[in-house]
Amino acid sequence: MPLVDSKAMLIYAMENKFAVGAFNANNMEVAQAIIEAAEEERAPVIVQISQGAIKYAGENCLFAIVKSFAEKAEVPVVCHLDHGVDIATVIKALRAGFTSLMFDGSSMPFEENIKITKSLVEIAHAAGVPMEAEIGKVPDAAKGPLSHEEIKKYMTTPEEGKEFFEKTGVDSLAIAVGSAHRMKVQSASLDIERIMNIHEKVKAPLVLHGASGVLDDSIIKAIKAGITKINFATELNKAYTEAVKKKLSEDPELVDVRKYGEAARENVKKVVKEKIRLLGSNNKAEDVLSYISGKKYFKDTGINKMPIVE
C-alpha cells in the first residue's frame, strides 16, 4: 500500500497504550528487513532516515527504496526523517516525499528552537505532513562516557515540554528522559515518573530516542507512562555488522555481496521482530489501518489539527 503519515498511527498507539517502532535504515537490506519484519508481525512501522544516512546515500534514493517496499507491503509504513538538523534538510525530505518529519533544534537556545520549529511545522502541515521535534537533549554516548548527572542535566521538564508543544504545534514530542544515542550495551533505565508528568501536560505522542541502550523492562514501563514512538538504530547496526563478520569469518573466500547482505538482512529482521513484540505493536496493523481510513483523529482529539490532504 502507499506510504502513510505518522499522525493517526501514533495517536492510535497512544490511545491504545502500545508503541510504534521507528527503525533507522541506512541501506536497502535494512529497509527491507524492517518492512518484512513488520509484515510478518502484522505491525504498523516507521522506517526512518537520519541525516547521516542522507549523507551516505541521499534522501531521494533512500526514500525510493522505502516507498517501493512499502507499496508491496500489507501493513502501514511511514517514511520518517530522523533528526533534521537544519531547515534545508527538512524541506528536501518534504520534497522527496517523506510522510513524517523531525526537526531537531535541541542544541539551540529554547526560544530559537521554538521559532524555527514553529515555522517548519506550518510548512509541513500545509503539505499534510506531521512533524516531530525535540525538547531537552538526548545525549550521545559515542562522544564519551556519560555520568548520571550529565544525563539528568539535559532531561526535559514537564513545564518546558508543555510550553514547547503549545507554542510550536508539533504532532509528536521527543523528550530526554534518561536514554542516550549510540549506546552499544542495554543498560539504561528511564525516569518513568518524569514521563508520566510530561504526558499529563502534553497530550500528544511522546518519542523516545536512543532506545537501543534501554533495558526492556524500562521500555515497557515507559510505554505505560505515555511513550508512543520508540527509535532503534544502534541495535540494528550491531546485528547487521555481526552477521557480516560471522559470514566472512566462516568463509574468507566469499566475495558475493549478496551472500553476506542476505545474512545481515536476516539478522536485522530478527532484532526488529523482537522489538515489535516488546513494544506491543504486533497484530495492530489492521486496527491502525481502519483508524487511519476513518480519519477519526480529526474529530475525537484536542490535539493539534492538521489539514486533510486527499
Ligand SMILES: [Zn+2]
Ligand atoms: Zn535520536
